[in-house]
Amino acid sequence: MSQKDFEIAVIEGDGIGRDVTQATFTLLDQACDRVGGLKLRQNAIRAGAGYYLETGVDIEPGGEERAGENDAIFLGAIGLPKVRTTSGTEISPHLRLRERFQLYAGVRPVRAYANTPRRLSDPRSANIDLIVLRESTEGLFYSAAVHGRAEVIGDSEVRDIMRITRHTTEKLHDFAFRLARKRRSRGKPGHLTCVDKANVFESQAFFRKIFDERAEGFSDVERGYNYVDAQALDLIRRPWDFDVLVMENMFGDILSDLAGGLVGGMGMAACAEIGDDHALFQPAHGSAPDIMGQDKANPLAAILSGALMLDYLAETHNSRAAQSAALLVDTAVERGFEQNRLRPMEFGGDMGTAAMTAELGLLIDEIASGTETGAQ
Ligand SMILES: NC(=O)C1=CN([C@@H]2O[C@H](COP(=O)(O)OP(=O)(O)OC[C@H]3O[C@@H](n4cnc5c(N)ncnc54)[C@H](O)[C@@H]3O)[C@@H](O)[C@H]2O)C=CC1
Numbered sequence: 001m002s003q004k005d006f007e008i009a010v011i012e013g014d015g016i017g018r019d020v021t022q023a024t025f026t027l028l029d030q031a032c033d034r035v036g037g038l039k040l041r042q043n044a045i046r047a048g049a050g051y052y053l054e055t056g057v058d059i060e061p062g063g064e065e066r067a068g069e070n071d072a073i074f075l076g077a078i079g080l081p082k083v084r085t086t087s088g089t090e091i092s093p094h095l096r097l098r099e100r101f102q103l104y105a106g107v108r109p110v111r112a113y114a115n116t117p118r119r120l121s122d123p124r125s126a127n128i129d130l131i132v133l134r135e136s137t138e139g140l141f142y143s144a145a146v147h148g149r150a151e152v153i154g155d156s157e158v159r160d161i162m163r164i165t166r167h168t169t170e171k172l173h174d175f176a177f178r179l180a181r182k183r184r185s186r187g188k189p190g191h192l193t194c195v196d197k198a199n200v201f202e203s204q205a206f207f208r209k210i211f212d213e214r215a216e217g218f219s220d221v222e223r224g225y226n227y228v229d230a231q232a233l234d235l236i237r238r239p240w241d242f243d244v245l246v247m248e249n250m251f252g253d254i255l256s257d258l259a260g261g262l263v264g265g266m267g268m269a270a271c272a273e274i275g276d277d278h279a280l281f282q283p284a285h286g287s288a289p290d291i292m293g294q295d296k297a298n299p300l301a302a303i304l305s306g307a308l309m310l311d312y313l314a315e316t317h318n319s320r321a322a323q324s325a326a327l328l329v330d331t332a333v334e335r336g337f338e339q340n341r342l343r344p345m346e347f348g349g350d351m352g353t354a355a356m357t358a359e360l361g362l363l364i365d366e367i368a369s370g371t372e373t374g375a376q
Pocket residue numbers: 016020076077078079080081090094265266267268282283284285286287288289290291296297298299300301346
């Protein structure tokens with residue numbers, strides 16, 4: 001059954017979070033309108049470091065529960081380095097959302113668009129098109145999600161925990177194999193690499209063991225292994241050789257920023273966090289306090305995350321309209337770069353958040369009405 005209206009919990013958060021969220025919904029609404037009146041109803045939930053400073057809590061009362069009552073959750077960015085809890089960490093209610101809704105599959109696409117900076121001189125870097133699949137509920141973030149889980153021994157020692165469970169890891173690897181298979185059906189290599197540190201950590205050997213067990217159900221998917229340190233090296237020397245990389249939480253946090261840098265910067269780093277019953281979409285970047293309030297943020301990471309959200313809604317609600325709207329947004333980004341009409345300040349270009357949003361709006365209209373100019 002297809003659905004016309006979707007309820008979206010929207011957490012704008014801190015710093016550039018608000019600007020990129022507003023840019024995203026302006027364009028998603030426009031795309032939804034152009035495909036026949038699909039509506040995204042935004043239900044705002046206040047949360048973040050600014051909210052914590054104001055109220056003493058990091059998310060509005062009942063906000064977590066309410067977020068889960070929506071068809072999807074969208075988040076701008078949360079955190080400000082100067083706003084800290086008594087334990088010295090920053091406030092991060094989004095880690096609790098990941099855990100509460102078991103959003104184990106953190107999908108972080110990394111793709112080189114035309115006319116974007118090549119951080120590597122090798123011409124093959126134009127072919128970078130991979131996905132960092134980051135487990136997002138446990139691993140080394142397990143003790144970070146909830147205060148009190150780390151073992152604190154006075155002022156002399158602190159132990160965070162690397163938690164790998166069979167339950168979550170089986171689901172993660174199944175997701176990874178299905179994703180690789182889906183990419184192959186769309187003409188991409190469809191190769192899956194298990195990235196771990198199985199040579200030294202028992203938790204990581206367990207992660208790999210479960211990868212091998214689950215592989216038996218996906219014999220058609222080509223698979224390989226890489227230790228995480230070697231993977232960091234390979235992302236610099238031959239990133240074009242990789243397709244889907246699956247790994248624990250902290251490794252994925254680090255390598256997804258590195259990979260985002262390869263294709264321009266964090267303003268290109270989209271993210272979908274998917275569980276069995278819920279999903280949250282957010283750019284992989286943070287609140288970027290160094291550029292906030294200056295109209296300098298590249299909104300594309302958020303906008304591409306919005307397109308991932310439409311894809312998810314299309315799949316979970318069998319909505320062709322949502323699928324078409326997602327395609328419209330993705331195509332606008334692709335054409336915008338091809339035609340050199342998207343020039344984010346992040347890459348030394350002349351377009352701030354507002355100008356990028358306006359140009360993408362024009363592209364969406366042109367593509368939807370078949371009046372693309374193809375201007376260079
Ligand atoms: N999921 C989330 O909400 C995340 C929150 N954070 C929080 O954000 C705050 C800042 O953290 P940082 O380590 O500085 O990471 P960050 O991702 O906010 O910024 C890193 C660098 O990338 C640039 N950058 C990020 N997004 C950009 C965009 N859309 N356009 C142009 N440039 C962009 C920033 O200007 C900065 O130079 C901290 O409080 C941190 O805890 C950090 C990462 C993820």
